[in-house]
Amino acid sequence: MxxxxxxxxxxxxxxxxxxxxxxxxxxxxxxxxxxxxxxxxxxxxxxxxxxxxxxxxxxxxxxxxxxxxxxxxxxxxxxxxxxxxxxxxxxxxxxxxxxxxxxxxxxxxxxxxxxxxxxxxxxxxxxxxxxxxxxxxxxxxxxxxxxxxxxxxxxxxxxxxGLDRRSTAIPGRGCPWCSQELTLHTGPDEPPTVTCPAGPHCQAPVPVDPRTGRRVWDWRHLPALLAALNRQHAA
Known part of the structure; x- marks a missing residue:
């Protein structure tokens, strides 16, 4: 062991x-x-x-x-x-x-x-x-x-x-679809994810985690979220 x-x-x-x-x-x-x-x-x-x-x-x-x-x-x-x-x-x-x-x-x-x-x-x-x-x-x-x-x-x-297991609020970047606070989740040996607490009330084009009720951007969807946040920041 x-x-x-x-x-x-x-x-x-x-x-x-x-x-x-x-x-x-x-x-x-x-x-x-x-x-x-x-x-x-x-x-x-x-x-x-x-x-x-x-x-x-x-x-x-x-x-x-x-x-x-x-x-x-x-x-x-x-x-x-x-x-x-x-x-x-x-x-x-x-x-x-x-x-x-x-x-x-x-x-x-x-x-x-x-x-x-x-x-x-x-x-x-x-x-x-x-x-x-x-x-x-x-x-x-x-x-x-x-x-x-x-x-x-x-x-x-x-x-x-910053690759240890932690959940961190993304400062100054509300969800582009509902303005709720987004949270970045990281952990060793796994890709990062981002969640929105609004869940089904948020119109983001990503699935809702049935365990937590939150919208989840996994690794595949993170580039699209980054682009949406950049557009929001530039507006």
Missing amino acids: HTQHARHHLRVVREHLGDLAAAVHCPPAPVWPPRQLAAHLRALADEQARAERLERTELALVDKRAPANLDAWEAWETVNDLLFDLADEIAAEVQISYVSDDPRLWHYRNSRPQGAHWAAVYVDGRLDAEDTDGFLGMPDWLIAHAAQVAEDCARRTLVTL
């Missing part, structure tokens, strides 16, 4: 490290539009977006600009330190190979310049335990510790990026 838990959270961290690095040099993002939708629309407009995203972590390691988002900077520094320290601890406990040019090995200090992503990959590899040549198995206490650290890193990353 601890192993699966740790590997899940490490995957979350690896998937969002580039975004966290990029956020350091961007002002804090507004509630609307949600980060995922904004990124999706940029990708549709720019075929190079994916390649640029993959480069963000590497670029951030050598970026000397002052951070524009101190919360993101603090999260970035903390996540890096936690992953580096965890890799150090695991290597000290289970790594028995001394082949200096073995790319699978973690080297205290010397491996840190390769970045937090490599630290997360190294930790995940030890948890996976398929490639055991040159390594001892991880004891239960170390697996539990790795799970705790990985969860902390994932939580810090998601909270900083």
Whole structure:
């Protein structure tokens, strides 16, 4: 259980490290539009977006600009330190190979310049335990510790990026069809949604959730909602 838990959270961290690095040099993002939708629309407009995203972590390691988002900077520094320290601890406990040019090995200090992503990959590899040549198995206490650290890193990353589970009122943007307050719902590993409390009394062209009685814009309908809100704002 601890192993699966740790590997899940490490995957979350690896998937969002580039975004966290990029956020350091961007002002804090507004509630609307949600980060995922904004990124999706940029990708549709720019075929190079994916390649640029993959480069963000590497670029951030050598970026000397002052951070524009101190919360993101603090999260970035903390996540890096936690992953580096965890890799150090695991290597000290289970790594028995001394082949200096073995790319699978973690080297205290010397491996840190390769970045937090490599630290997360190294930790995940030890948890996976398929490639055991040159390594001892991880004891239960170390697996539990790795799970705790990985969860902390994932939580810090998601909270900083606004991708944790939360419901937030969209400020200054009433529903274009009924003027009621709209709420943005986000969560890890799921696309954002927006709801209107007027439900069937709202004429928005999206379904009503039978459980909550609210109109719901899912991922497919969010671009249309964004366009409607932009038209409303420009009027």
